[in-house]
Amino acid sequence: MKARELHANLHLLDRQVISADDGHPVCKIDDLELTFDEKGCPYIVSILTGPLALGPRLGGLAGRLMVAVTELFRPEEDPGPQRLPMRLVSDINSAVAVGGTPQEAALEHWARVNLIAPLPGSGAAPVAHDRRPARIGEVTGELRMSTLLGRRVLDAGGRAVGQVADVRLRQDGPMLGDVQHAFRVDGLIVVPRHTGRLFGYERGPHGPGPALVRALIRGLHRDSRYVTWEQVDTLGEDVRLSADMDALLPLSDLYRPVSADQGHENGPTPA
Amino acid sequence: MKKLFAVTLGILTAFGGFVDIGDLVANSLVGARFGMSLAWVVVVGVIGICLFAEMSGRIAAVSGRPVFDLVRERMGPRAGLVNLGASFFINVLTLAAEIGGASLALELATGINYLLWVPGVALVAWLVMWRVKFETMERVFGLAGLALVAFAVALWQLGPDWHELGRQLTQPPADEGAPTYWYYAIALLGGAMTPYEVFFFSSGGVEEKWTRKDLVTSRANVFIGFPLGGFLSLAIAGCAAVVFFPVKAEVDTLGQMLLPAGIGLGQLGLAAVIFGVFAATFGATLETALSSGYTISQYFGWQWGKLVRPRDAARFHAVVLAGVIVATALILTTIDPIMVTEYSLIFSAAALPLTYLPVLMIANDPDYMGDQVNGRFSNTLGTTYMILLLVVAAAAVPLMIATKAGQ
Known part of the structure; x- marks a missing residue:
């Protein structure tokens, strides 16, 4: 069978990621992470998403601000963007479908708990039970597509x-x-x-x-x-x-x- | 039968929802100052919005992607962000104008100052977006906007000299300079081709889960509903051209704009028109507020839309709420809503290529569209409009400065 060919910038970067189960929007492909095989040829291991992936691509004041604000609120020593392993991707078309339950974005969680849930009729469960799902096991790569x-x-x-x-x-x-x-x-x-x-x-x-x-x-x-x-x-x-x-x-x-x-x-x- | 009913309902909704505060203000102003000499711009604008909306509706039906998804996907994150900033700014400006328009209609109906109505209008609009189902919301206000047909009846009742109106079509008044003529031409084009209409139309298609089967519905809405709406715009301009143009009266309040309907049809006509304006501007308030949420959510890939509960689209609803608050605050500064409308029209026209170009590109991309790519006719027309919109975008702001916003 002939292997599928794609252009990274045209077909992958900035595409919408949707859930393979019900088609709801998950995130954008803000960047892609590559690693090298034994022959030294880079291949894609994960989709990067969130402000720490988009910010560096935007560059300029807006990009730096996005990164700085995110880092301010992340307790880790060296916070990274969210990663969706490429093996979860089940379809690449006008949107990219991923399986599993990716971790909810921090901003969505924050907006729900602090802004939307307190309003009557939001359909939100009591906030105390509203835990964020755990992160999917991370596969880190060595090179970002945007830097290439x-x-x-x-x-x-x-x-x-x-x-x-x-x-x-x-x-x-x-x-x-x-x-x-x-x-x-x-x-x-x-x-x-x-x-x-x-x-x-x-x-x-x-x-x-x-x-x-x-x-x-x-x-x-x-x-x-x-x-x-x-x-x-x-x-x-x-x-x-x-x-x-x-x-x-x-x-x-x-x-x-x-x-x-x-x-x-x-x-x-x-x- | 059921299908036919649905299509008819969709057409009527597009018809009633076409006219908003922008069309109303632009057509009244132009009718009063230039007679019917700018009517051709409405025709150009209606053909343009049909072309633009048909492409984005087709993309939504075939690939399931709304307009702002495409903007970022094809322009990249940086140009997309600039585009997002401009679109969001114009959206909020238009939202403020619509809230102001709905409040002014209530002032005309009750005699109570419009500023007192502004917070109420904004709150009710937000509640509708928060709780009411998408389809109900779109239908109710679209159909209520049909009351504006009273303008067409009024024009007929005014018994104008049709021959004279026909003569005006080709002869601009001699005492107006060319820059003001073209400035108002751009405002009219901005009124007919407001970007939020396309954001709303394509996002609505995605929300209603259009597939290839719905292409007929989408096209019927666009190709019948929008031209009917354009006809209503011309009727508004015609009314102003009959009542105000011969006496060289300046029109600068909503009350004056609705006056011809009162002259033609009496109290009942005036009541119908006030109701129609309220319905149209309130409906447009919902559309612009939701559009501000659509653009940001689609750029960042967030969950958006009214099909899920607010808790599942928290960021989307937060943006909509913030947009409504900012627009309300803007109108409460006692800035003149009619003036806000005029500026929003010019900026809308200037920003059109930003969203039009990516849509034109994707409508030609077989990766997205399969066999539904643009045909030769769409592409010839599409290229013509691309050039036209680029010229308009380049000319809009310089003309605004040169004519001191049309004075």
Whole structure:
């Protein structure tokens, strides 16, 4: 069976996470955490969520404030964001479904106990019995996806190729739990300019319309390239490649319809 | 039969719920100052909101995702946060205007100063959001808003010179400068295409668990209900154009705006219009307050909505409550609600591309939409509106400064 392919920024980051049981919203994928397999290839171990994952991605005053306020109220020495292990993910579609009962967000708990429950008709049980469910066993990783995005990419000769705009993932990494493979990094999409996102228009010559938007975004990113994982030498502060710039694949050649080979709508994910 | 009834009810709800304080104020002001010469903007606005709402309704039905989910998913967290800030600010401003409008309607009905009504209106609105089921809430106020049809009857009863109104369509008055003309054109567009309408429409679709089967319902609401609402907007402008435009009277209170209905239909007509304005603005109060909760909750991925008990969507309800309190406080500063409305219209128009662009992109994305992606017609129209909305957004605030907010 062909392994599923996804783009981290396009298909995973900022997607809604819903409960696999009843479909209620759980959180957003604020960040992803990666760890390295024995060959040194990074794969995704957990979804990070909460202000300590979103804050660093936002950056600036808003992001720092978000992190600082959260740390102020967390008693631990070195508080971390909430982690949802990737093995709980049962479906990746317009939303990402996770099984189990993830821990309730602290702010939700606080708002319920202090603001909503005291109001008549809120349907809340007496506050004293309202315990937060325990955390799911944590799997910590070594690298955050958001820190990989935006890194500078230099080729074998030290020439700047651009920056990482998205990370292509392939679901053939190590086993997570008993049933599914992890998504491992398969390659990097590198854009020459600091224009950031590709908005999904990197997908293929007949990718989504409208034609004008597609032409504009393609034009902005016309010298984008695709770097396979084999061409990556080291993942330092900059990503150093073992290949020369001219050996890199232009992004437009990459096209294999990401959507078509997955089927769509409720189609079970091939693991 | 039952299906037909449901569809009809939905259309009537969209019809009655279309007009809010923004449409009322913008159309009356423009009718009085420019006659019918800006009527074409209402048509452009109605086509725009149909296009925008149809796409977001289709996305909600096919993928189950409401608009602000898409904004963050496609624009990323940073641009999404800027967008959230702008949308939330405009939402609260509009909420304040709607609360003010409902209170002014009560003042007209009772003679008691509107400021005394403001806390009561806000409290009742909050109670409705806290306890009443989504569908009941939407239906009751949508249908009650149909009383505004009295404006159309009044226009007909006023027996205007239709030939003269027709002539005004193409001839702006000579004594108004081009900047004010375009400034009011943007205000009218902001009235017809308010972002909260789309937040509310798509979130409502998700709450009612629309599936592909409901696409017909969604489209019927949009393509029949909204144009009927637009027709009502034109009737309001027409009334003002008949009564105030020939005598060059300035309109700046809600009482004056409703006066043509009184002239045309007498006391009964005036009563119907006051009732209609109250229903429409109160309904819009609920929609804007819930929208402020929807936007923040959907950006952060919180549980939202009225299908679950408040205790299970604590953050959502806390945001709605906070929004109502801030908006009430704003109106209680004795700031003129009509002025708040005018500003909210201009900012709404300026912020439109922020939510329109992600919706246009996702409506084209087969990952979300499967075979329901935009067709060639939607995309041609969608691209035209994208350019139009970008131009409007760029021009809105400079024009506001240049014309000193339309003076």
